Amino acid sequence: MKNLLFFACLLLPLGMHAQQEEQRINDLLSKMTLEEKIGQMNQLSYDRSGDLDAGIRSGQIGSLLNIVDPAEVNRLQAIAVKESRLGIPLIIGRDVIHGFKTIFPIPIGQAAAFNPGIVEEGAAIAAAEARSMGVHWTFAPMLDISRDPRWGRLAEGLGEDPYLASVLGSAMVRGFQGKNLSDNTSIAACIKHFVAYGAAEGGRDYNSTNIPPYLMRNVYLPPFKAAVEAGAATLMTSFNDNDGIPASGNTFLLRNVLRDEWKFDGFVVSDWASITEMIAHGFCADPKEAAMKATNAGVDMEMVSRSYIRNLPALIKEGKVSVQTVDEAVRNILRIKFRLGLFDHPYVDVAKPSVLYAEAHLKAAQKAAEESVVLLKNTGVLPLNNTVKTIALIGPMADAPHDQLGTWVFDGEKARTITPLAALQQQYGQQVKINYEKGVAYSRDNNTSGIAAAVKAAQSADVVVAVVGEEAILSGEAHSLAAWELKGAQKQLIAELKKTGKPLVIIVIAGRPLAIQHELDAADAMLYSFHPGTMGGPALAGILFGKVAPSGKLPMTFPKEMGQIPMYYNHNNTGRPFRGNETMIDDIPLEAAQTSLGNSSYYLDAGAAPLFPFGFGLSYSTFDYTNLRLDKTTLKQGETLTATVTLKNTGSYEATEVAQLYIRDLVGSIARPVKELKGFKRVALKAGESAEVSFTLHTDDLAFYGIDMKEVAEPGAFKLWIGGDSNTKLETGFTLE
Numbered sequence: 242m243k244n245l246l247f248f249a250c251l252l253l254p255l256g257m258h259a260q261q262e263e264q265r266i267n268d269l270l271s272k273m274t275l276e277e278k279i280g281q282m283n284q285l286s287y288d289r290s291g292d293l294d295a296g297i298r299s300g301q302i303g304s305l306l307n308i309v310d311p312a313e314v315n316r317l318q319a320i321a322v323k324e325s326r327l328g329i330p331l332i333i334g335r336d337v338i339h340g341f342k343t344i345f346p347i348p349i350g351q352a353a354a355f356n357p358g359i360v361e362e363g364a365a366i367a368a369a370e371a372r373s374m375g376v377h378w379t380f381a382p383m384l385d386i387s388r389d390p391r392w393g394r395l396a397e398g399l400g401e402d403p404y405l406a407s408v409l410g411s412a413m414v415r416g417f418q419g420k421n422l423s424d425n426t427s428i429a430a431c432i433k434h435f436v437a438y439g440a441a442e443g444g445r446d447y448n449s450t451n452i453p454p455y456l457m458r459n460v461y462l463p464p465f466k467a468a469v470e471a472g473a474a475t476l477m478t479s480f481n482d483n484d485g486i487p488a489s490g491n492t493f494l495l496r497n498v499l500r501d502e503w504k505f506d507g508f509v510v511s512d513w514a515s516i517t518e519m520i521a522h523g524f525c526a527d528p529k530e531a532a533m534k535a536t537n538a539g540v541d542m543e544m545v546s547r548s549y550i551r552n553l554p555a556l557i558k559e560g561k562v563s564v565q566t567v568d569e570a571v572r573n574i575l576r577i578k579f580r581l582g583l584f585d586h587p588y589v590d591v592a593k594p595s596v597l598y599a600e601a602h603l604k605a606a607q608k609a610a611e612e613s614v615v616l617l618k619n620t621g622v623l624p625l626n627n628t629v630k631t632i633a634l635i636g637p638m639a640d641a642p643h644d645q646l647g648t649w650v651f652d653g654e655k656a657r658t659i660t661p662l663a664a665l666q667q668q669y670g671q672q673v674k675i676n677y678e679k680g681v682a683y684s685r686d687n688n689t690s691g692i693a694a695a696v697k698a699a700q701s702a703d704v705v706v707a708v709v710g711e712e713a714i715l716s717g718e719a720h721s722l723a724a725w726e727l728k729g730a731q732k733q734l735i736a737e738l739k740k741t742g743k744p745l746v747i748i749v750i751a752g753r754p755l756a757i758q759h760e761l762d763a764a765d766a767m768l769y770s771f772h773p774g775t776m777g778g779p780a781l782a783g784i785l786f787g788k789v790a791p792s793g794k795l796p797m798t799f800p801k802e803m804g805q806i807p808m809y810y811n812h813n814n815t816g817r818p819f820r821g822n823e824t825m826i827d828d829i830p831l832e833a834a835q836t837s838l839g840n841s842s843y844y845l846d847a848g849a850a851p852l853f854p855f856g857f858g859l860s861y862s863t864f865d866y867t868n869l870r871l872d873k874t875t876l877k878q879g880e881t882l883t884a885t886v887t888l889k890n891t892g893s894y895e896a897t898e899v900a901q902l903y904i905r906d907l908v909g910s911i912a913r914p915v916k917e918l919k920g921f922k923r924v925a926l927k928a929g930e931s932a933e934v935s936f937t938l939h940t941d942d943l944a945f946y947g948i949d950m951k952e953v954a955e956p957g958a959f960k961l962w963i964g965g966d967s968n969t970k971l972e973t974g975f976t977l978e
């Protein structure tokens with residue numbers, strides 16, 4: 242009883258705070274006209290030519306996006322606060338996706354670091370920089386699971402795995418929002434795109450998705466649920482229709498799941514014109530119907546397409562949208578404006594010393610870039626040692642300050658980027674000669690006239706470092722690709738460099754998994770760097786010379802062939818799983834009699850394995866996993882289990898390994914994936930050092946949405962693995978009673 246009282250006292254201030262917050266909202270709401278309420282639901286893009294001032298003054302605009310001039314933000318905010326009838330401040334949004342000025346690796350690169358700490362820190366830095374320029378709200382993190390390298394937007398996401406995306410997405414939310422949204426270093430997060438957008442058919446952006454209910458619950462929704470639990474302030478609907486229902490009109494997901502089940506109390510914003518785009522979807526006849534369906538479905542704020550401001554007054558009059566529905570939407574929006582402290586501190590402090598590109602920010606961006614680089618092959622040429630006197634640095638991405646920043650960079654400046662060329666010259670220019678030749682001018686360039694000079698540079702070097710890949714604009718929104726080989730004359734460039742016989746290190750800088758099989762065969766070593774941001778150059782230079790050992794792991798499966806897509810590690814088993822001894826295309830005799838050959842699920846010409854599995858990444862060192870053990874082999878509902886493994890650095894470099902724990906639920910009320918990531922840890926070890934690495938699993942971690950569409954851990958046998966990638970064979974098992 243005493244204990245209960247103690248906890249009740251602890252909770253009281255919190256509860257009171259929430260009550261006071263609701264009281265303030267209700268007071269304000271009771272003074273608002275219907276037009277003012279609808280105005281809060283209207284977000285416009287900043288545009289100097291439009292008459293924004295009048296709209297703000299009359300309470301017709303609740304939010305602006307795409308404005309980053311603090312003086313102009315303050316001027317407009319002053320109109321909202323001092324000249325509008327109720328003085329409700331604007332909320333200013335901006336796509337701060339992987340940094341504001343200091344650009345971190347693109348999110349898929351951050352995911353490769355398997356480090357929630359660095360993701361949280363990166364988001365906190367982005368928030369501090371952005372808020373100092375008058376931004377209150379970012380449209381990130383993007384939590385769309387994607388299993389398709391054709392889809393350009395996977396660059397903005399956290400990979401193919403719902404657990405990884407949940408852990409990292411929550412870290413990003415915490416980073417952006419800080420301890421308190423009202424701090425002048427915090428901004429509101431916006432989890433997007435709700436939902437299944439990453440499963441666009443054929444990887445074509447904006448396309449339909451067809452995710453059935455169990456898959457939705459077990460794969461596509463979990464990162465959103467986790468981010469809501471982490472306190473995400475806002476959520477954005479997606480462009481796609483899922484099974485015929487456009488996301489901005491999906492009442493079940495927005496009301497039943499998000500509000501009723503998950504108790505989300507922030508606000509929902511549409512994506513850019515995604516409400517009126519429901520007309521093109523054939524789901525609504527006109528903007529009025531679109532406004533009605535979106536409001537009723539639970540989209541609180543409309544981004545730019547003005548169907549609310551134009552149609553809600555009439556829809557309410559006609560009884561097609563209730564005042565109560567509008568009140569609820571406005572309440573959600575005001576709640577976040579209060580939490581951001583905008584009523585008390587509406588202005589940005591322009592006199593504050595700048596935090597943009599602060600030394601600590603650049604350092605953190607470099608660390609993130611270092612951790613995000615994945616070593617895919619190394620015959621021993623890396624790290625470069627002191628026998629290397631001349632490096633031929635070749636390729637269109639070796640000195641591409643704009644492109645190494647990656648997609649969704651509005652505010653970061655290429656003038657602040659440090660490229661691999663600049664970093665190598667600065668840091669190692671005294672000890673080695675660097676002969677730089679582009680070979681081809683940019684990633685899509687078909688002009689081969691520069692290849693001869695590149696070959697000449699290679700011939701007189703001790704080692705060739707070729708930096709190839711994709712320009713920033715080839716990934717991101719609306720940048721899907723149907724062919725994923727290296728573009729332009731880059732393949733020819735690599736082939737010619739190979740002919741020189743010099744040791745060849747290939748660095749790929751890209752926004753997605755690319756077809757790299759040929760280049761991998763040609764390379765003595767290959768590093769894969771998703772667009773690494775402002776400090777990508779120093780990060781890569783340090784890795785080349787062994788100042789840091791690579792530790793990134795692939796957050797997506799790398800297929801061998803595009804025809805294998807979708808390919809992901811956590812698939813269900815088939816009734817005829819691949820065995821490994823199947824007939825391959827070259828084994829088939831001429832005029833073969835009709836046969837179903839291997840009787841299993843695979844490609845005659847590509848087998849069933851990917852090029853690299855999820856979680857894969859080498860190091861300069863080597864690691865051994867032994868002695869996998871559990872503290873119990875049966876557990877009851879509500880209990881926890883501890884799995885421990887001995888991890889030894891068996892190589893000769895100090896290095897960090899990402900230890901990964903996977904499980905398989907052998908029999909379920911619906912078919913279960915062959916493997917599921919349930920834990921990961923970065924472990925730093927000196928050469929020869931060992932550590933006991935433990936993971937704790939609660940039975941809740943085993944839960945999934947089964948046949949009754951309830952989230953339960955079903956009794957039965959489980960397998961458990963710990964290792965350095967999803968292909969690990971070190972296995973044990975346990976039973977849930």
Ligand code: NOJ
Binds near residue numbers: 336380433512513718
């Ligand atoms: C459209 C994109 O889909 C979304 O992610 C972004 O936040 C908005 N535009 C605003 O720029």
